Amino acid sequence: MVSIVGLGIDPSDLTEGAKQELLSGKKIIVRAERFAAAVRALGVSFETLDCVYESSRNFDSLHKNLAARVLGAAKERDVVYCVPGSVEEDISAQIVLKKSRGAAVFDSVSKSADAFRRAKIFSCNRAAYSAYDLEKYIRAVLPLCVYDIDCDLVAGDVKLKLCDMLGDETPCFFVKNGKVKKIKLYELDRQKEYDETTALVVDDTPLLKKKRFDFYDLCEVMRRLRAPGGCPWDRAQTHESIRKNMVEEAYELVDAIDSKDDGKIVEEAGDVLMQAVFHAQLGEDRGAFDCADVTSGVCEKLIFRHSHIFGGDNAKNADDALSVWERNKRAEKGQKTTGDSVADVPAGFPALLRAQKVGKRASKAGYDFKDIEEAAEKIGEELSELLQAVKEGDAAHISEETGDLLFSAVNVGRLAGADCEESLHESTKKFVARFLKTESLILQDGKEMQNLAPEELWAYYERAKEQIDADPSR
Incomplete structure (x- = not known):
């Protein structure tokens, strides 16, 4: 059987219930010698786990090793495990609680509660994290206390994390051995000394006074x-x-x-x-x-469609991952046929982008040209039909045939493996550059573009094209 005692910050923080537990004759284990003052004052024998600190590679393994030693000892006799501050803020104690059913808890003043009190911050809604567990602090909830800042290296890590979230100039309270000093956040790792009592407290900041926002x-x-x-x-x-x-x-x-x-x-x-x-x-x-509905929807979608990450599917490469995504997407949207998928391409997409997506989805059902050569022949047919419509002078027919010609061109580009939207974007950019260069050359010669004969204008265009193509910075 295991009992866990929070020793608080000062020996006077020890509760009567905790004292009686410590005097009950059970085996007493204190996390480290430096935390044992209150236990020693009771005149009882105890052992410490300082040796575990020396043999642990990092903070994470330390807590696991501490918990393992306590649970191992509890197999032989009842144990009282004593931790500094509060049981709820001690990671090793939390591990013991999860693995030991029916463990009794005698809690005391937490490190964060003491730090908040000394900084004179008494808000009900506040956050507290160990400096060694600060990666879990992902939202800028204030007021905030970060405890266990026991060296300058840890202080530097805390500073980098919080400066990014709150801003370098954020006013803070530096708490150590019961004393409080006002500092700026960027000064956290510039203090003279640190120990296990060191904590940082940040008060809430009104919206209009914030330097960083989330x-x-x-x-x-x-x-x-x-x-x-x-x-x-x-x-x-x-x-x-x-x-x-x-x-x-x-x-x-x-x-x-x-x-x-x-x-x-x-x-x-x-x-x-x-x-x-x-x-x-x-x-x-x-x-x-509301915003919660929006973020919940997109998170659910990402988790469901990435079943190769969050579920039982496998994806060895990007193509496999895309296949899993598309399959899950169809299931999510209730798309039972390829037609459902084709009809689902948003009508609000740019026309070129929509045309390529529609063609791509239809091709998955075999509704496509046998090869790019067959698709290219369709361009000739559609161009002839457009020219005939122009001869007829029917505006509606011209519009229809123009659309058919463009759709045919998209099919050729799609089968060639091009991103038609991006390709047209680049061609348009190239045209603009050549036009501007052509105009510049004409103006340098004291001429105006609209007064040039077609042959002369074309000659300027060719010069502009050559100069642009020869420019290595292009």
Whole structure:
């Protein structure tokens, strides 16, 4: 049988129940000699696990080894395991509790509670983490206490993690041996001494005084903009009125990606994220859905479609992973036939992109040309039909045949393995560059493009093309 006693921060923190347990004659194990003052004051014999510290490779293995020693001793006789601070904040104690049914707990003042009290922060909603377990702190919940900052290296790791989340200049409280000092977060690893009593406390920061923000702050900003008394323009919007904004922001993000400018990517990705949050807030205002529904939906989708990661499927390479994704996607959407999949391609896609996706999905059912040569023959047929429509002068027929010709060209590109949307984008970019260079050469000669004969204009174009192609920086 195992009992676990939290020793608190000061010997006076030991509860009467804990004292009686320690005086019960059971074997007493203290996590380390430096934590044994309260036990020693009772005049009882005990052993410590300092040797486990010396033989453990890292903090994770330390706690596992500590727990193993306690559980091993408990097989021979009843054991009282004493840990500093609170049982709930000691990882080795938590391991013992999970593996020892019916273990009794005599808790005391936690390291975080003591640090919060000394920093005079008494909020009910607060977070506390061991410095050795801080990777679990993924959302900037404040107030925050980080305890177990027992050396400058650990302090440096904590600083890097929190500076990224909260900002370098965030005001903090440095707590050590009951004393409190105000510091900036970037100063955490510049203090003179650290020991097992060292903790960092960060108070809550009002929204408008924050230097770093997270997703939940974005949701709060949008909520305030849409709330009574908020921004008149934001309050007047609907899903439909800002529909085009999402398309524009998405294209601006693509441009930023193409420019390989990280600053622009950050900005434009933020704008896309803002549009998504805006629509989520509009949904919440209607009582239809909210940000939690949106994030829950996308997480469920990612987990379900990645069954080769989160389930029992296997994928040895990217192609296998894509096949698993597509199969799960069809199952998720209830698509029983290829037709269901073809019809599911969004009508709002750019026409070229939609044409290629429709053709690709149809080809999976065998509805395709036998090879690229057969597809290329279709271009000639459609071009002849377009020219005939032009002769007839029927605008509707011209539009129809133009669409057929473009669709045929997409099929050829698809069968050639090209991304038609990207290919046309690059060709358009190339045309713009050649046009601008042609115009520049004409203007240098004191001429105007619209006054040139076709042959002369073509000659300028060829010169521009040669100069651009010869430019190594192109």
